Amino acid sequence: MATAQRSVPPARGVLQFSIHDRLWKWLLLLPSLLMTTVLFIAPVVWTLYAAFTDLHLFRVGVETEWVGLYNFQKLLGNSSFWRTARNTVVFMLGVVPMQFLIGMVLAVCLDNVTRGLKLFRTWFLMPLMVSPVVVAFVIGRMLFQEDIGPINSLIRWLGFEGIPWLTHPNWAMFTIMVIDVWQWSSFMILMLMAGLQGVPYDLREAASIDGASFWQTFFRITLPLVLPIAATALLIRIIDAFKVVDIIMVLTGGGPGQATESVTLAIYRAGVKGGDLAFGSSQAYFLLLVMVVFGGAFLALTRRTMSQTKD
């Protein structure tokens, strides 16, 4: 025991508390544990409970009852829910790879820039600093306004028909993706730039001296070394894309029809606006489950790829 090794007596007038190390750690952890329990674990458990009841915020004078798996059964048999799930997956698959691609290309280009790098960094940081609601309104509802918006005006001036950016199901999803890619590619650029700066220059230089081409160097040396940070960035964006709600709400409200409604928007509508906390909770848990499975699979794949690369 460390205390037994002490040989110097305590100074006079100093009150000593001998607290066991483990206890001391728990004491220090207690505030965070309390906060986590109250602000995270309790709501998560409560939401799980709500998903098994018929709890409704605005139903006055009717007792809440335990309904077992009813909400989940309703969810799985609900075509509207599956439509929102499909929209969410399509959105995620549409935006994340595109953001990664744009981010990687620009990060590699900027990696070779020696002058004005700070300016570019600030430049690319700017879209991230603007609220998605503002982005959706300014770019979406104003630039892509179908009637008198500048993009359609230009298209018509060139002699073509205006495009129904927000009122045709496919175009509406495309427009939302364009806006999200515009805003969040910057995040990829910054993350991947940071990753690239961690790749030792001498490795690339050595490969170059050995006659490796740019692509060989990129795929055999740069990319494997950037992979951990790229995987983190991808995972963050995948989770964000699964939770998309703000730009859809401002741009299309989930329409036309249900063409752009995401799972999170459906949860908001059912649980927050509609007061149907039970059904909203079951949807939220389903989304959480999908994200956990998807995130876990993605991380496993990434680990496997990294270990293969090391070998």
Add this chain to the structure above:
Amino acid sequence: MGRDLTRRDFLRLSGAAAGITALAACAPGAPGDGTGVAQAEQAVIRYAGLEGMGATVERFILPWLEDVGYGWERGSFGQQELTDKIMQSVATDTYLADVFQFPSNARSDVINAGALYPIPDFVLDAIDFDDVLPSIVGTLSWGGQVYALPYDGDIHYSSFRKDLFADSAIAADFESKTGYQLDPESGAKTWDEWRAIAEHFTGWDWNGNGEEDDYGIATMNKRGDTLWWGFHSRATAYAKHPDDPSYFIDIDTGEARVNNPGFVRALTEWVEENQNWSPPGGTGFTYGDSLNAMNGGRVVQTYNWDAVTTAAAGEFSVIQGKQGYNHLPGSHEVYNHKEGGWESFEEPSAAPFLAFGGWVIAVSALTDDSVIEQVWNMTIELTKPESGIWFVTNLTGCSPYRFSQLEAVDEFATGPLQLGEEVAVDYLNAAKATLDHPNAVTDQAFGGWVQYRDALELGVSKAMANEIDPQGAMDEVAAAFDEISDRMGGKERQAELYRLTLGL
């Protein structure tokens, strides 16, 4: 390894803990628990309202508050956010403010939960409550008791380009092609006329700007915006029979009615009109988009809440003084749900929609006793007739709700709105014809209204995007209505609440 804690360390930790405790103790009491107000010398009235309307209320009431020496705190929210906040505070029985504005559609949810103070008689006397129109009194009351004070008499009325309809060349051309007469005094009297007008004015340069930007109609169609009101204003004439008080659901059984042939016909026609005779993007227009199209001189007719006030404002409009107003068009055929068939009417049967019903002013039941007297005084000042006329004759978003306001032609004609006498008379007559109409349709307010609204908006929006045919869409909506009713406590219970919202 163990760790020593010196006395100094201990004192530091103790001091920090004591400091935090002291800070917490010094913080103002939680709103509603009385401590914050009771300890203050000045009574503070807390108000929650919309950003724009709340700021207007504040601007109006502050001089009076300063005179009487009351304090004032205003919470400011977006439209959806305010409703959400109110509903959440009601459901969780937590304090939001002493006085708040809330949408009258939520009266069942809010009043039923016991969230409001009943309005005392002395307040009703002080604001001359007998002057308030009966249709508005309905939106303020529950089971015969008044729970809210009037502030805004929201309705949908038809607005049209009177100047174009009065043009003899245009009128002659229209009549020769459609068989209908353009009436600059009433606009479209039936939805058939409305459709003929919409088609006729699409695709030729009637606004004379040399561009292909001329269309027949613009209405509010965007899901999550104001589609609910846009659709029902179009549907009431077909689906609301004058002899039957039911509209959304059956007042006896609680069964949804929204998939009967009246609603389906309205949706079929509405989809066609918006796909063919409205500006590009018209199938997804917000309320603001439809107003802008009208005020920008690009469509000849619409129906809306604030068409008159925004059209009068030069910064928003190129059609000042050119608009006529009327209640919503009617129909010669109305679906009789009880009889199960269409019924013909020689004179068009109109069913103006009291869309939204207006914002109302309410006093929270959680208001502390120490300020309740001041709160009542403030609400009297805000809603008395002299204040009411100020709100409805300025660009505040408030519409008339008193008999006296409907007679106040001069105030509308020459007051801040500067409507001019002709427009003022048209506007007030349209408001009167709507608010006094025996077949006017009260907006949905029977509990869970947000969910019913979302369900209808989803189905209608699907039909508008050609994802599903109108009958299929309304069948889905009806099924969703029935399911919501069941979840809200059963169809019979919802039918009972519906009867209460109709004052039956």
